Amino acid sequence: GDSVTQMEGPVTLSEEAFLTINCTYTATGYPSLFWYVQYPGEGLQLLLKATKADDKGSNKGFEATYRKETTSFHLEKGSVQVSDSAVYFCALRRGTNAGKSTFGDGTTLTVKP
């Protein structure tokens, strides 16, 4: 079945540091890939997405590129802020799988001033 593997956390960085959170996936067909962010006590919000190979999703300084050859969708940001502290989830979705999404376990990011 489908699966998503994320880099284990927690990740602690200083403000303005470079961020990478690794994500790899296993799925048949051509899934869409997503990064969601969750702030404490809240639901998830879409951060960015990519729907086909070589697409780059970007939002709020975050970027991720859909790499079919390495089945990866790593999240990057050049300069993190304290306000980026949250849990980040990588996910995939295949329409042929009844529209169900598969999530990674989440990576907790803490940014210190």
Added chain:
Amino acid sequence: DGGITQSPKYLFRKEGQNVTLSCEQNLNHDAMYWYRQDPGQGLRLIYYSQIVNDFQKGDIAEGYSVSREKKESFPLTVTSAQKNPTAFYLCASTDRGLATNEKLFFGSGTQLSVL
């Protein structure tokens, strides 16, 4: 503003009791989902519904039940058969249930604890 409303935010269950979590959306979305989130883990799908009066079991449906009598509502009942119900429950929806590129819209969650 359109969105998904979950209530209550915190819920306590006694042994042997059934409890119902509410999920309402005014986005006119066809598909709705219930996920369970345990600390340090990803989201696991409990039930989902693509259209009114139809729903399907997800990966961990045992001990749970749902109904979809109205498009905007998808309540989840945690029954006494669910022996480990303490978790954060998230309701979500998408515009078209089978589209690959559709993002999920989430509610703000309900934290269920056992007394």
